[in-house]
Every structure is written in C-alpha cells, then in structure tokens.
Amino acid sequence: MATRKLYAGAKLREVRTRVGLTQTDFAARLGMSLPYLNQMENNNRPVSTTVLLALAREFGFDVTELGAGDDERLVSDMREALADPVFSDAVPLADLRLVGANAPALARAFLGLHRAYRDGAERLASLDAALGQSGLSAPSPWEEVRDFFHYCDNYVDAVDRAAEMLAARMKGDIDAGLARYWDNRNTRVTLADSPRLRQHDLKAGTLVLSSRASAATNRFQQLHQVALNSHADLLDATLDLARFSSSDARAIARTGLANYFAGAVLMPYEAFRTAAEDTRHDLERLARRFGASLEQVAHRLSTLQRTGAKGLPFFFVRVDQAGQITKRHSATRLQFARFGGACPLWNVHAAFATPGQFLRQLAETPDGVRYLCLARDISAPGGSFDAPVRRHAMALGCEVRHAPRVVYADGLDLSGRFEPIGVSCRICERVNCHQRAVPPLERPLTIDPNDRGVLPYDL
Structure with missing residues (x-):
C-alpha cells in the first residue's frame, strides 16, 4: 500500500x-x-x-x-453526515480530504447545517411544541460540547496542568488533601442515603455525598466541587475561548471541564503516564493505585495527549444496551459513529452478557488498520432494591502495533485472524457483512428476486 x-x-x-x-x-x-x-x-x-x-x-x-490534526476527524464526520439518506449522491473520499485539509471552517459549517437539519426533522417527527422557539440554526448544546472536546483531542492543557499542581500539593494523599481543603473552608462533608451524588450548600457550609456511591465516585465528586469552587476563573477562561452559542452548552461544558479537572487530580498527568507504562496499561492495577474506577482510568488513558509527552494513543467509548454511544474519544485513526449506534460486530456489545469480565478482540477496520480492543461491562447498581441499575459497557483499544505495550495482548496471536468491524453501515464499504443493517451509500445494489443470500441484495 x-x-x-x-x-x-x-x-x-x-x-x-x-x-x-x-x-x-x-x-x-x-x-x-x-x-x-x-x-x-x-x-x-x-x-x-x-x-x-x-x-x-x-x-x-x-x-x-x-x-x-482535525482533518481526519472532519473527513470521518462528513462521511457520516453524507451517509444521511437526504443526500442521494456519494462524494468521493478524495474530495472530502481536500475539504478537510484546505477548508476546515467550511467542513464545520456543513456539519453544523446537517445537525440543524436533523434537529428540525426530529422535532417535526415528534411534534415538538417548542419548534418555533428553539431555533434550528445551531447544534444542540450536547452536540456542541461533544464537538468541543472532540476537536481539542479531549485534552485541555491549562485545566490538566492546574489539576496536576493541586495533586502535587496534596502529596499523593487525595483523601487527606480533600479533608484539609474542606476544613480550611469550614465545610462539613457528610454521607446520606440518597440517589443524589453531590449536594453542596455554600452558605450552610455543607457538602452531602451519597452513601450508595463507591469511594472512588465520592472522591471524584469532591474534586469536581473543588474545581467549581476554587478554579472557577480557569474554567470560565476556557469556556470563553470555546465561544459556545448558548448558555446551556456553556453550562454543560462547565460540568465537563470540572469532571476533567477531577479526573486529572486523581490521576495527575506525568505520574499516571509513567504508571500506565510501568503496569503495561493494566486498568485494575491503575484503578487501585490511583483510587479511581475502571471507567475513570480508561477515559484518562485516552486523554494523554500533552505535547512532547504523549501516552500510548487509545480510543475510549462507552455505550448503553441499545448500542448508543454516550461517551467517545479517539486518539487513534478510528473515529466513532456520531449518528446512530456502533458496529454490531464490535466486542463491546457482548460485554453486557459477561459482567465482571474483560473481553479481548483483534479487529480490522475497512481501511486496513488493525486494533486490539478491550471491552467490559461497567454497569452501576443503584444502591437500593428499588433503584434502577445504570447499564453501560466501555471499550478501550489501540492499534495493534502498540499491543506489546499492553498487558491485555498477552497470549493473543497478533498475526492471526482479525474480526472485520466498521463505523456505521451506511459508510462501511465491506461487501460480505452478515450483520449489515442498511446498504452502504457509495455502493450500487443488485437485487435479484430469484437469488437471495443473507441480505436481500448484493453489492
């Protein structure tokens, strides 16, 4: 090639x-x-x-x-948008690459227009009463925030370094550091049997955490509140640079940045990157060492994108039982579906059937790139008999050339068979896929009523 x-x-x-x-x-x-x-x-x-x-x-x-850079992400996003049935003609990949490289602003404007179209179609289909007031010219606040993190590589340098400095002041003992922080601010931290994870009353000087949550979750929630209380100026400066189009988007992004700060204090950049290499990216060992959850560790691994000190490039994604992607980031060439669910051949869907187990998969995307994929169910109990269980599974992976640096590759035949996976059926070019939901946009169909295979058409 x-x-x-x-x-x-x-x-x-x-x-x-x-x-x-x-x-x-x-x-x-x-x-x-x-x-x-x-x-x-x-x-x-x-x-x-x-x-x-x-x-x-x-x-x-x-x-x-x-x-x-952004061009490959823009190309992937444009291909998905152009797979919408509203577009009858396929656009050559070479043309999309030219747009992504030479006119990224135009590409983003096109994606924004397509989001506005989808938003309008969904509102009309559901007879949304707020149609006339919501304005269809902008993406939804959630999509706008998702794109913000997507295009900054899920790494926010100023926030990450501020978190690392706070972790250094805590000298490796987060719990003791948090106790000092709240004591200095005359804030009493208590636990309550409640589904609410965190309730902070600045005037009353109280922070109430849920006794139903794990220690890692409560630690994370306290650090989130520290970000809101003591690093508000930093968060606001970052949000000002992002120039979100609505107050809702800014509020969602503020929560996202506070979460980012909390994770970066729990797992400070250099210490975490070194430990990740030393443990060969063993999620369980890293979770124990840094007092974090498996999901927090996996997500942090995908953010190690500091200039001059990058970690191993991972992708990270979280899906629900319907296959909808609720969190995603990729520091690899693999870009996830922005519209619709994930490829059904991907092992992340099987994780729900094997709770508590890590599933490994060697997979190959249509562009010929091969990956080591790891999947695990991370469903969280509600903490009481009548509380609902939040069911999710996560996937973490890297290109197979990095596999020797990852413990989960041990014992796998890296020269053996790789499962063919894709991103979205409408842009996947695989001809013989038994799980295909809809035909690919860029392939002509042959339909013979007297000759039927697995699918009712041939490509």
Whole structure:
C-alpha cells in the first residue's frame, strides 16, 4: 500500500503562530525557501520528512501532532453526515480530504447545517411544541460540547496542568488533601442515603455525598466541587475561548471541564503516564493505585495527549444496551459513529452478557488498520432494591502495533485472524457483512428476486 502524503498546512501555520515567527523567519529556521513554506502552508505541497526533522530539532515539536490534526476527524464526520439518506449522491473520499485539509471552517459549517437539519426533522417527527422557539440554526448544546472536546483531542492543557499542581500539593494523599481543603473552608462533608451524588450548600457550609456511591465516585465528586469552587476563573477562561452559542452548552461544558479537572487530580498527568507504562496499561492495577474506577482510568488513558509527552494513543467509548454511544474519544485513526449506534460486530456489545469480565478482540477496520480492543461491562447498581441499575459497557483499544505495550495482548496471536468491524453501515464499504443493517451509500445494489443470500441484495 502506498504511503499517504502528509498535507498539514493548517497545523503548520498553527505551529508558526504558536512560536511567534513570521513566514520568512520560520522558513529560515526550517532551512527552506519562503515560497516552499508558503506552498506547504496552503497544502499545495506535502510536508516533507526534512521539515518534520527540522520542526523537532528547532522547536522540540512533537511531529505526531501533524498527522493527528482535525482533518481526519472532519473527513470521518462528513462521511457520516453524507451517509444521511437526504443526500442521494456519494462524494468521493478524495474530495472530502481536500475539504478537510484546505477548508476546515467550511467542513464545520456543513456539519453544523446537517445537525440543524436533523434537529428540525426530529422535532417535526415528534411534534415538538417548542419548534418555533428553539431555533434550528445551531447544534444542540450536547452536540456542541461533544464537538468541543472532540476537536481539542479531549485534552485541555491549562485545566490538566492546574489539576496536576493541586495533586502535587496534596502529596499523593487525595483523601487527606480533600479533608484539609474542606476544613480550611469550614465545610462539613457528610454521607446520606440518597440517589443524589453531590449536594453542596455554600452558605450552610455543607457538602452531602451519597452513601450508595463507591469511594472512588465520592472522591471524584469532591474534586469536581473543588474545581467549581476554587478554579472557577480557569474554567470560565476556557469556556470563553470555546465561544459556545448558548448558555446551556456553556453550562454543560462547565460540568465537563470540572469532571476533567477531577479526573486529572486523581490521576495527575506525568505520574499516571509513567504508571500506565510501568503496569503495561493494566486498568485494575491503575484503578487501585490511583483510587479511581475502571471507567475513570480508561477515559484518562485516552486523554494523554500533552505535547512532547504523549501516552500510548487509545480510543475510549462507552455505550448503553441499545448500542448508543454516550461517551467517545479517539486518539487513534478510528473515529466513532456520531449518528446512530456502533458496529454490531464490535466486542463491546457482548460485554453486557459477561459482567465482571474483560473481553479481548483483534479487529480490522475497512481501511486496513488493525486494533486490539478491550471491552467490559461497567454497569452501576443503584444502591437500593428499588433503584434502577445504570447499564453501560466501555471499550478501550489501540492499534495493534502498540499491543506489546499492553498487558491485555498477552497470549493473543497478533498475526492471526482479525474480526472485520466498521463505523456505521451506511459508510462501511465491506461487501460480505452478515450483520449489515442498511446498504452502504457509495455502493450500487443488485437485487435479484430469484437469488437471495443473507441480505436481500448484493453489492
């Protein structure tokens, strides 16, 4: 297979802006002519190996950032949007890559328009009484926040470093550090037999946690409140930069950033990255060491994207019993379905039938990339007989070339059979899939009433 050329003009311009150099000075530092740099920044030329080496040498730049920009995510998102039946004609993948690399703002505008269309269609279908007041020109607040984390690689540097500094002040004892924090603020922390995870009354000086929750959950909830109380300015500054279109989106993102802060205090970046490598990414050992849940550990592994100190690139996803994705992030080339459920051939769906067990799968996506996939049921009991159980499963994985660094690959034949999986049926190009729900948009169909296979059509 031919090596794909790297066009990363937008990212290259971002690097130049970050170091505060003009095109002329930047070209001189990289040892090239100004016209040559200009051509690369405008994606008329690919970024060469010589330039990559010069970026690393002159600026200490992590060159893997150039290959992990927004363009591939935008291409994946546009392919999914164009799989909507409202679009009758397929758009060649090469055209989508050109748009993603050269006109990312246009790509995001298209995705926003498609979200608005879907939102309007859903409201009309359900006879939503608020149709005339909600405004269909913007994505839903939840989707807007999801995209914010999606396009910043689920890593927020300022928040992550502030959390790491707080963890350092707590000197490795989070519980003792939290006790001091609340004592200094004259806040009494109590437990109550309640389904509410956290209730904070600043005036009364009380923080009530649920006795039904685990110790890891209560620890996390306290750190979330610390973020809201003592790092409000940092959260607000980050939210200001994001420029959310509605107060609801900003409020949801604020909760997301406070959660991010809590996880980063529990699992401070450098300490956690080192421990992850030392344990070969053993989730249970990491959970014990950092007093976190398996889900918190898996999610944290997918956020290790600090420039110059990146961890092993993982994808992380959480699904419900209907296959709907409720959390997702990928630091790999695998991008999850934004619309609809996940591929039924993926082992995450089988995790519900094997509670308490880790399932391993070697899988291959249609682009030929192979992955080590790990799945586990993470359903949480309600804490009482009449409380509902929240049923979810999570998946964590990496490209198989990284598998020797992961304990869950031990004993697997990495040269053996790989399960064919996809992202979404409407954009999956596999011809012979027995679990296909709908035909792919880009393939013509052959329908013979006298010749029937597993599916009522052939591709």
